[in-house]
Amino acid sequence: MDSILLQILNGLDKGGAYALIALGLTLTFGTLGVVNFAHGAIFMIGAFCAVTMNKLLTISKKVKDESITFFDAFKEQPYLEIWFGDTGAKIVEYSVPLSILLAVPVMILIGLAMERGLIRHFYKRAHADQILVTFGLAIIIQEIVRHYFGANPIPQAAPAIVAGSASIGEWFGLGPNLVYPWWRLIYLVFALVVLGSVFAFLQFTTFGMVVRAGMQDRETVGLLGINIQKRFTIVFAIAALVAGLAGVMYTPILPPDYHMGMDFLVLSFVVVVVGGMGSLGGAVAAGFLLGILQSFASMNEVKSILPGIDQIIIYLVAVVVLLVRPRGLMGRKGVMED
Amino acid sequence: MSKLTKKGSQWSRRDVLKATAATGAIAGAPMFFTRHAYGADYLNNPGDAGSVKLGFNVPQSGAYADEGADELRAFKLAVKHLNGEGDGGMMTTMQPSELKGNGILGKKVEFVTGDTQTKSDAARASAKRMIEKDGVIMVSGGSSSGVAIAVQGLCQEAGIIFMAGLTHSNDTTGKDKRANGFRHFFNGYMSGAALGPVLEKAYGKERNAYHLTADYTWGWTQEESLIASTENIGWQTQTTVKTPVGAGDFSQYITPVLNSGADTLILNHYGKDMINSLTQAVQFGLRDKQVNGNDFVIVVPLYSRLMAQGAGENVKGIFGSTNWHWSLTDAGSQAFVKSFGQEYGFPPSQAAHTCYVQTLLYADACERAGTFEPCQVGAALEGHKFDGLGNGPTEYRAEDHQCFKDVLVVKGKENPTSQFDILEVVEVTPRAQVEYAPDHPMFAGGNLGECNNGA
Numbered sequence: 001m002d003s004i005l006l007q008i009l010n011g012l013d014k015g016g017a018y019a020l021i022a023l024g025l026t027l028t029f030g031t032l033g034v035v036n037f038a039h040g041a042i043f044m045i046g047a048f049c050a051v052t053m054n055k056l057l058t059i060s061k062k063v064k065d066e067s068i069t070f071f072d073a074f075k076e077q078p079y080l081e082i083w084f085g086d087t088g089a090k091i092v093e094y095s096v097p098l099s100i101l102l103a104v105p106v107m108i109l110i111g112l113a114m115e116r117g118l119i120r121h122f123y124k125r126a127h128a129d130q131i132l133v134t135f136g137l138a139i140i141i142q143e144i145v146r147h148y149f150g151a152n153p154i155p156q157a158a159p160a161i162v163a164g165s166a167s168i169g170e171w172f173g174l175g176p177n178l179v180y181p182w183w184r185l186i187y188l189v190f191a192l193v194v195l196g197s198v199f200a201f202l203q204f205t206t207f208g209m210v211v212r213a214g215m216q217d218r219e220t221v222g223l224l225g226i227n228i229q230k231r232f233t234i235v236f237a238i239a240a241l242v243a244g245l246a247g248v249m250y251t252p253i254l255p256p257d258y259h260m261g262m263d264f265l266v267l268s269f270v271v272v273v274v275g276g277m278g279s280l281g282g283a284v285a286a287g288f289l290l291g292i293l294q295s296f297a298s299m300n301e302v303k304s305i306l307p308g309i310d311q312i313i314i315y316l317v318a319v320v321v322l323l324v325r326p327r328g329l330m331g332r333k334g335v336m337e338d
Numbered sequence: 339m340s341k342l343t344k345k346g347s348q349w350s351r352r353d354v355l356k357a358t359a360a361t362g363a364i365a366g367a368p369m370f371f372t373r374h375a376y377g378a379d380y381l382n383n384p385g386d387a388g389s390v391k392l393g394f395n396v397p398q399s400g401a402y403a404d405e406g407a408d409e410l411r412a413f414k415l416a417v418k419h420l421n422g423e424g425d426g427g428m429m430t431t432m433q434p435s436e437l438k439g440n441g442i443l444g445k446k447v448e449f450v451t452g453d454t455q456t457k458s459d460a461a462r463a464s465a466k467r468m469i470e471k472d473g474v475i476m477v478s479g480g481s482s483s484g485v486a487i488a489v490q491g492l493c494q495e496a497g498i499i500f501m502a503g504l505t506h507s508n509d510t511t512g513k514d515k516r517a518n519g520f521r522h523f524f525n526g527y528m529s530g531a532a533l534g535p536v537l538e539k540a541y542g543k544e545r546n547a548y549h550l551t552a553d554y555t556w557g558w559t560q561e562e563s564l565i566a567s568t569e570n571i572g573w574q575t576q577t578t579v580k581t582p583v584g585a586g587d588f589s590q591y592i593t594p595v596l597n598s599g600a601d602t603l604i605l606n607h608y609g610k611d612m613i614n615s616l617t618q619a620v621q622f623g624l625r626d627k628q629v630n631g632n633d634f635v636i637v638v639p640l641y642s643r644l645m646a647q648g649a650g651e652n653v654k655g656i657f658g659s660t661n662w663h664w665s666l667t668d669a670g671s672q673a674f675v676k677s678f679g680q681e682y683g684f685p686p687s688q689a690a691h692t693c694y695v696q697t698l699l700y701a702d703a704c705e706r707a708g709t710f711e712p713c714q715v716g717a718a719l720e721g722h723k724f725d726g727l728g729n730g731p732t733e734y735r736a737e738d739h740q741c742f743k744d745v746l747v748v749k750g751k752e753n754p755t756s757q758f759d760i761l762e763v764v765e766v767t768p769r770a771q772v773e774y775a776p777d778h779p780m781f782a783g784g785n786l787g788e789c790n791n792g793a
Contacts, residue, residue: 006593014587067755070672071679075756151403153613155650165623177596181621184589253621254586255613255648263586298590300577310590311582 002169002178007295009168013184013253015291016191020246021264022271022283023198024239030215030278031232034119035127037134040265041141042240045110046103046247047256048145051154053099057092094159096252103248104241111240115233138261146258153255158183183252190249194242195284201238202280211235215278270314274321276331286329290314380711381497381792382473389446390710392417392697393474395465395489396503398453402481402609404644405689409479409503410451411682412690416697419677420447427677431670431726432698436705443704454480458488465489469496475710476501478696481609481689483507483556490519497792499712501696504689506608506640508559511740512781517789518712520719520734522699522741523692524772526560527780529639529659530567532745532767536657541602541635543572548600550591550615552607553580560606562780564639568604576600581607581615588615592622601629604637612638613648620652641748644687646760653750653760660746662691662728663763671728685758695727699734713789731769737776739786745772 021043028036060076080088091098118137122130157163162182169178202208214221214228221228247256254260271290275282296302297313309316321329384390394413397406419427422439429437441447450472452464461480468474469492477493478501480486486505493500494516502510502521506529511521547568551557557580565575576598581591592615595603603624607615619625619636627634641658664675664685674694678686686694703718704710720736732743747765754760774781 003594003597006596007590010589010593013589065756067759068679068685070676070685071683073679073684073756073758146399146403150407151399152644152648153610155613155617155648157650163621164626165621175597179596179623181623183621253589253618255617257610260586263584295590300579300594303579 002175003299005168005174005178006180007299008292009180009184009188011292011295012288013188013291014294015288016188017246017250017264017287018268018271018291019195019284019287020191021243021268022275022287023195023280024243025268025272026275026278026280026283027198027235027239029272030280031211031235032115032119032123034122035130035134036119037131037265038114038138038141039134039239039243040261040263040268041138042107042110042114042243042261043247043250043264044142044145044256044258044261046107046244047251047260048149048247049103049106049244050096050099050156050248050251051149051256053102054092054095054156057095057098093157096156096158096248099248100245103244107241107244108237110244111237112233114240115236119236120233138265142258142261149258151258153257155255156251158186158252162186181253187249187253191246194245198238198242199280207231207234267314270318274318274328276328278332279328279330282328282330289329290317293317379793380713382469382475384445384475384710387445389448390442391472391474392447392449392700393452393465393468393472393477394449394479394693395452395454395461395468395477396479396693397456397481397485398451399455402456405481405504405609405642405687406454406456406479408644408687408690409481409693412678412686412694413449413451413478413697415678415681416694417447417449420697420701424681425673425677428670428674428694428698428727431673432702433724433726435702435724435726437698437702438705442701443708443710447701450474452479454482454485454489456482456485458484461485461489462492465492466496469493469498474498475712476700478693478700479503480505483510484554486510486521487514487555490514490516494518494787494790497712497790499700499715501700503693503696504642505556506560507556508563508780509555509784511738512559513784514555515738515740515784515786517716517739517786520696520699520716520739522696522732522734523688524659524661524743524745525740526556526563526639527774527778528745528772529560530563531772531774532659532747532765533564533637533639533657534567534571535767535771536747536765537568537573537637538571540657541632544630545573545602545632546576546598546600546630547573547602547604548576548595548598549578549604549606550588550595551578551580552583552611554583556608557583557606559780560639561604564604564606564637566780573602581611583611585611586614588618589622591615592619592624595619595624596622596627599629601632602635602637604639606639608640608642609645610648612645616649616652616656641761642688643685643758643760644689646750647757654752656750657764658748658761660748660761661688663688663746663748663761664691664758665761665763666728666746668726668728668730670726674728691728698727699724712791716789730766735776737786738781738784742769742773744769 025039058078060078062074065073065075165179165181169175271286275286298310396409418424419429454461465477476499480503483505486502490500500519508526549561551561605615624634638658641660646653675685703715707714707718719734722734725731729743745767746763748761749764751762
């Protein structure tokens with residue numbers, strides 16, 4: 001029982017990341033009609049906002065390392081710790097949550113720059129052209145990141161207070177082995193809050209209403225005198241922000257490296273297709289569903305019956321769903337059906 | 339259908355076929371029968387040129403790019419020293435040595451580099467380009483056993499010496515060994531043999547081990563080696579689970595460990611995978627658990643300083659093994675660390691060390707053979723005994739082209755004194771304890787075959 005609950009939590013956790021990325025992909029596709037293969041790179045940029053913030057907070061004074069006598073080596077002592085002592089150390093410890101302050105403006109700016117500078121030139125081009133240009137952009141972004149940050153993962157620690165595991169089993173009178181890392185629980189809650197906020201924004205604000213109307217019929221909304229293009233640009237920035245924040249918060253779970261965006265992108269596209277192209281609810285539901293299935297497929301009991309199933313489960317489910325429901329779980333008629 | 343006759347055209351179709359076969363036999367026979375007969379001629383013979391070119395094929399992108407960057411630094415330093423520049427590094431401590439600091443056989447050493455991308459096909463393409471286009475006389479490098487085995491095979495086919503970089507799979511000098519390939523780095527069997535007694539001393543005889551293993555040649559052979567050595571000290575193997583290389587999030591593989599009844603997790607992972615799996619295992623509280631009355635422990639059989647740096651505080655107290663460590667105090671290690679540190683501002687990794695040593699050993703073998711001809715260079719390396727290169731007395735065993743030397747057992751340091759001071763050497767396991775017969779079952783099935791000089 002414990003192991004099943006743990007795998008469900010794992011799946012929800014992973015599904016949270018898939019859903020956040022897939023939500024942005026679906027928003028971009030639904031509003032601008034653009035298949036954005038650079039969306040994974042945006043997730044990665046978010047993660048590197050956390051790395052950058054950590055580097056900024058740990059700008060250090062170089063002190064000669066006397067323990068190394070073979071050559072001139074230096075120790076680094078962060079200025080924050082020199083100036084503010086324990087308070088400075090505490091600020092460094094909270095670099096991941098603090099990096100949200102950096103990520104919000106950076107991701108919005110990147111989203112706006114990407115849409116205005118590149119994507120808008122491809123609105124009326126074929127989907128293949130959009131895929132090629134955004135894929136190329138993703139490669140350029142990841143190579144720039146590799147140049148400046150190297151290829152190895154750069155671990156980012158969660159604040160010490162949430163670095164350990166929560167004894168979920170003890171809370172609910174279950175086994176003592178049912179423990180789960182605090183930060184992963186925080187990530188799950190964070191994902192649900194962000195997803196809820198985006199849905200609420202689209203559902204309950206005038207802006208959201210216009211965007212949804214634009215997604216349904218862009219031409220008619222334009223005829224009403226509404227500058228739908230401007231709103232779609234803002235939606236692109238929101239999609240970038242959601243992916244970027246997902247990246248920031250994921251860093252204590254998975255040490256970021258330049259390639260992490262590509263790793264998530266492929267899975268997130270499968271999530272979007274399974275959920276139904278253009279369906280926000282579908283993207284979220286499919287994200288969690290596939291995350292959970294992936295976790296269960298990794299269980300030893302399952303793998304002993306179907307070896308290697310953990311590697312193909314997502315694609316297998318995608319095939320089955322598309323055979324049974326060609327538009328995906330919650331896909332709408334007419335989307336990508338020229 | 340027209341029929342050609344001797345009368346009409348002088349040639350029948352049968353005559354044409356016979357003539358073609360005869361011409362082919364005459365032209366082809368000498369090449370076929372004598373391609374190895376001319377000892378003086380061989381692929382990419384530098385002849386009277388004033389320089390000779392070496393090919394350094396390292397991962398410059400992909401999961402092992404940082405190891406590759408360090409390997410490249412070491413190669414450049416070795417070339418510098420071979421050409422008589424700098425302080426000479428380990429050339430001053432190597433014994434015996436024919437190296438004079440005037441290049442190799444009086445020819446200035448030049449090099450070309452390639453990117454393996456930690457992918458076998460990319461590594462082969464890169465090595466092929468070096469051999470065919472750049473005319474290299476030797477290929478070295480690599481930071482993955484899959485890549486090393488692929489490039490070793492290519493060098494064998496082409497007729498070039500391959501001096502393997504970081505490759506730890508038993509198969510490199512086991513079932514996939516080749517006459518043209520040589521490995522200085524240690525292997526999975528040696529890690530297991532060195533770690534077994536240390537683990538017994540630290541954790542006792544009664545343990546249940548759970549293995550998470552990278553699903554490729556290196557992971558498989560290391561798992562096999564560790565199972566053999568830990569079962570030899572009385573441990574039981576609870577479960578072995580293969581994980582995809584580059585899985586990223588290992589949480590779905592780690593959570594089953596919590597309820598498995600195992601009290602020891604052995605992570606047969608390397609590079610980025612090791613950093614991620616170890617970090618996540620610690621996050622899931624494994625190191626704080628108690629199972630069967632034992633404290634739960636994690637073992638990382640193959641350590642590298644670069645990896646340990648990536649995993650940060652999580653490596654504290656965790657045992658593993660390594661081919662070499664910069665804190666060794668022998669004259670060779672100190673000379674290399676000083677030379678490398680002055681050049682780059684930080685100490686070298688084990689990947690850098692093995693690549694530097696391989697370059698010197700190749701150059702020395704050429705000097706001793708008096709030629710660059712691969713088969714004679716290979717013969718000079720076979721059975722060669724040397725010292726002063728950081729690992730104590732070492733021998734290139736002729737039967738499988740594997741170096742035999744002491745192995746280091748290390749542990750993540752509890753109280754590091756510097757950013758490089760992450761691992762501490764807890765034991766230097768003597769060569770006799772990690773040595774095995776050439777026909778040991780874990781290395782069986784391979785054959786060196788004939789040396790190929792590519793002529």
